[in-house]
Amino acid sequence: MKFRGKIIDPHCMKQFYSIVIILSKLCRNVVLRLSSTKLYLIASNESNSNQISVWSVLDQQSFFKDYDMIGETESNEILFSLPIDMLASSLSSAKQTNLKTLKMKLTDKLSPCLTIELDLESQVSSKQLCTHDIPVSVILPKDWSAYKEPTIPAHNISVVMPSIRVVRHIVDKMKRIGPRLIVSLDSSGKMVLGVSNLSATVDTHFIGLEIVSVHNLTDKENKYSTVVDIKKFSQFLNCETLNLSKILCHVVEGMLLHCSIEEDEYVLHYFLSGIDD
Amino acid sequence: MKCVIPRQNLKILSRALNTMCRIGEDLYIEPNSTQLIMHTTNSWHTVYAWFTFDSSFFSSYYFTEDDEQNSENSLKCKISLKSCITIFKSPHLSRCLESCHMEIKSNADTITIQLRYSNFCVKTHLIPVLEYSALQVNQNVDTSHVLCIDSKVLSAAVKHFQNSETDITLIVTTEKVILKTHSESCRDIRQMLRTELSLQSSEFDIYDVGEGCCITFSLKEIRPLLAFAEHMTLPVIIRFSSPGMPMVFGLKNGLTFESQYILSTMNDNAISGDANSIRLNINAIENTQSTNEQPENLLPNINRTQLASSSLRTPMRVQVEYPDSISRKRKHPSTSQQTPKIANSINSISVIEQFREECLEEDVLLSQVADFHVDNEPIKTHVNKNSNFTQEFSDTALVFARCHSLPIRNSPIKGKGKVLVYDSDGLIDDSD
Numbered sequence: 265m266k267f268r269g270k271i272i273d274p275h276c277m278k279q280f281y282s283i284v285i286i287l288s289k290l291c292r293n294v295v296l297r298l299s300s301t302k303l304y305l306i307a308s309n310e311s312n313s314n315q316i317s318v319w320s321v322l323d324q325q326s327f328f329k330d331y332d333m334i335g336e337t338e339s340n341e342i343l344f345s346l347p348i349d350m351l352a353s354s355l356s357s358a359k360q361t362n363l364k365t366l367k368m369k370l371t372d373k374l375s376p377c378l379t380i381e382l383d384l385e386s387q388v389s390s391k392q393l394c395t396h397d398i399p400v401s402v403i404l405p406k407d408w409s410a411y412k413e414p415t416i417p418a419h420n421i422s423v424v425m426p427s428i429r430v431v432r433h434i435v436d437k438m439k440r441i442g443p444r445l446i447v448s449l450d451s452s453g454k455m456v457l458g459v460s461n462l463s464a465t466v467d468t469h470f471i472g473l474e475i476v477s478v479h480n481l482t483d484k485e486n487k488y489s490t491v492v493d494i495k496k497f498s499q500f501l502n503c504e505t506l507n508l509s510k511i512l513c514h515v516v517e518g519m520l521l522h523c524s525i526e527e528d529e530y531v532l533h534y535f536l537s538g539i540d541d
Numbered sequence: 542m543k544c545v546i547p548r549q550n551l552k553i554l555s556r557a558l559n560t561m562c563r564i565g566e567d568l569y570i571e572p573n574s575t576q577l578i579m580h581t582t583n584s585w586h587t588v589y590a591w592f593t594f595d596s597s598f599f600s601s602y603y604f605t606e607d608d609e610q611n612s613e614n615s616l617k618c619k620i621s622l623k624s625c626i627t628i629f630k631s632p633h634l635s636r637c638l639e640s641c642h643m644e645i646k647s648n649a650d651t652i653t654i655q656l657r658y659s660n661f662c663v664k665t666h667l668i669p670v671l672e673y674s675a676l677q678v679n680q681n682v683d684t685s686h687v688l689c690i691d692s693k694v695l696s697a698a699v700k701h702f703q704n705s706e707t708d709i710t711l712i713v714t715t716e717k718v719i720l721k722t723h724s725e726s727c728r729d730i731r732q733m734l735r736t737e738l739s740l741q742s743s744e745f746d747i748y749d750v751g752e753g754c755c756i757t758f759s760l761k762e763i764r765p766l767l768a769f770a771e772h773m774t775l776p777v778i779i780r781f782s783s784p785g786m787p788m789v790f791g792l793k794n795g796l797t798f799e800s801q802y803i804l805s806t807m808n809d810n811a812i813s814g815d816a817n818s819i820r821l822n823i824n825a826i827e828n829t830q831s832t833n834e835q836p837e838n839l840l841p842n843i844n845r846t847q848l849a850s851s852s853l854r855t856p857m858r859v860q861v862e863y864p865d866s867i868s869r870k871r872k873h874p875s876t877s878q879q880t881p882k883i884a885n886s887i888n889s890i891s892v893i894e895q896f897r898e899e900c901l902e903e904d905v906l907l908s909q910v911a912d913f914h915v916d917n918e919p920i921k922t923h924v925n926k927n928s929n930f931t932q933e934f935s936d937t938a939l940v941f942a943r944c945h946s947l948p949i950r951n952s953p954i955k956g957k958g959k960v961l962v963y964d965s966d967g968l969i970d971d972s973d
Contacts, residue, residue, distance in 0.1 A: 350734040353703050360697075375731040382701075386694060386744060394701045397735040 268369040270330040288352040298342040319533040326529040343403040354396035419514040420488040422476040432501040448489030490538040542572040543603040546641040555629035563765040568622040569676040589803040598797045611647040617675040684780030689747035692770035714753040757807040
């Protein structure tokens with residue numbers, strides 16, 4: 265079992281760091297699944313262990329300059345889990361401009377570790393080397409089935425989210441009113457975010473959104489809604505740092521809010537299961 | 542003593558006070574004819590922060606002859622650091638503030654700090670003096686290794702470590718310096734993020750390390766100083782000698798002001814549980830204690846126990862040590878408060894030595910208390926053999942470490958200690 269990867273492009277480092285930062289806000293532990301062409305970051309729901317909450321796929325070639333891996337099984341894959349906050353804090357120096365290369369590799373020091381090596385350029389011509397060892401726990405092949413690509417449930421409706429910055433501001437304000445957010449989308453391209461408590465009900469309407477697909481076109485006044493934890497939703501909205509072109513928002517009536525980001529280099533799905541009324 | 546601080550320097554003073562605020566709660570001020578010294582130490586006495594402002598730092602500095610006579614005892618004062626920084630924290634500090642006048646009168650209840658604004662507004666603060674006393678510190682730290690580095694480089698290097706990181710190990714070799722997570726702290730090393738950073742010797746302005754060494758110190762305590770140095774763009778001078786001995790972080794801005802942080806370092810050998818090194822540590826404590834013997838006798842209320850040198854070489858020596866050191870640790874705050882009152886008569890008590898002792902003690906304690914197995918017999922034999930020895934022990938010294946949460950009994954000791962609660966492992970009363 266071997267893995268070694270090297271990023272030298274500052275833009276890729278920043279992007280990788282931003283993805284890790286977003287994940288670190290959504291979950292505590294992340295399973296890193298390495299295959300010869302892709303790098304998957306998977307988080308499963310902590311309360312409901314079998315359900316995957318974050319599924320992100322990074323294209324190896326657009327991030328890494330060098331990428332070598334040898335898995336132990338025929339499928340040539342490696343799976344291990346690690347605390348994502350440690351990864352985020354070790355990559356935090358990627359923000360700095362003087363970082364030349366970022367190397368990641370699997371090592372065996374005291375325990376299995378993901379070693380992050382940062383080559384820094386200092387003012388004086390000499391080089392600084394910073395290594396972070398993140399303890400990981402390797403997942404055995406028999407447990408791999410839990411980290412298979414999730415089947416995306418049939419959506420009732422999918423729309424393009426309005427400006428993430430605006431949504432984030434509004435949701436952050438709404439957070440103070442109540443803990444549950446009602447997200448409803450209808451076939452006329454309207455998205456309503458609603459929150460209520462004993463003394464007030466607040467709804468925010470976004471209109472004229474681009475509809476990607478509607479499950480049932482026959483009925484014109486189709487409206488689908490789901491209730492989610494407002495805190496978890498607002499944490500996801502931190503992803504504005506990624507400078508995304510668009511975010512899709514899908515709803516399965518009463519069951520699931522699914523946000524997806526699909527860029528050329530990476531894909532990120534966030535599944536937020538609905539909570540009961 | 543009166544002095545006037547111009548506006549530009551007021552920001553420096555305010556930053557210095559904020560830096561010290563992260564260390565201790567009390568600020569000791571000591572004016573003398575040429576400089577104003579401000580210093581503080583934390584409650585564990587593991588860090589000592591010291592700032593000196595030369596008379597050139599002030600736009601005027603009056604130190605009269607009267608002051609000269611009083612300087613020894615009635616001008617050195619202790620004030621609350623928190624109340625002091627609130628004065629300088631005010632948002633008005635920047636705009637129309639012109640100067641700050643400070644006055645310390647001999648034996649007055651308060652010291653006066655007056656802020657004068659350009660719009661003729663004058664704000665006077667009276668800070669109560671908690672005590673007229675001085676902090677006695679032995680600043681002659683043995684420093685055989687010297688490093689000097691740009692504060693920007695060092696603070697950038699330190700930023701790679703997690704904020705929660707408390708202790709880091711500094712390894713110096715002839716070619717490079719390695720900073721890394723202290724690997725033997727109590728937390729499970731396998732579960733935590735380990736960081737290692739290497740700096741080439743060319744990063745340093747001065748690189749005099751001899752054959753190199755490896756010491757562990759508290760990063761948390763040094764971060765404020767680095768932030769201060771970075772703001773002032775001053776190089777940081779690091780001086781140290783060997784593990785377990787204090788190390789010094791210093792910075793100096795020409796002649797106007799100077800700062801030094803003296804911190805205790807950890808002795809890694811002690812943690813590794815090697816019996817030899819533990820013995821050595823205790824010898825070290827023994828030595829420092831014997832120099833302290835005189836002043837301690839002057840403090841009858843302090844239940845600080847003395848070590849019996851006769852039993853030093855017996856194998857059980859080590860065990861007797863633990864409860865003793867625990868009791869001493871607990872009493873430390875009171876010791877430090879008592880010390881200044883008799884400051885004149887104490888020459889040998891130095892906080893630095895206490896630092897070192899404590900540092901050593903803690904190491905030994907942390908590693909040993911857990912797997913301490915009780916064997917009361919040798920203690921008994923000591924007691925029987927040597928009656929002086931028994932008298933020299935406090936109650937707590939004979940009580941096993943696990944009972945250390947018991948109140949200290951100051952009741953008269955009649956030649957033996959009395960155990961309040963028997964240890965569950967079978968420590969018995971030593972009544973002969």
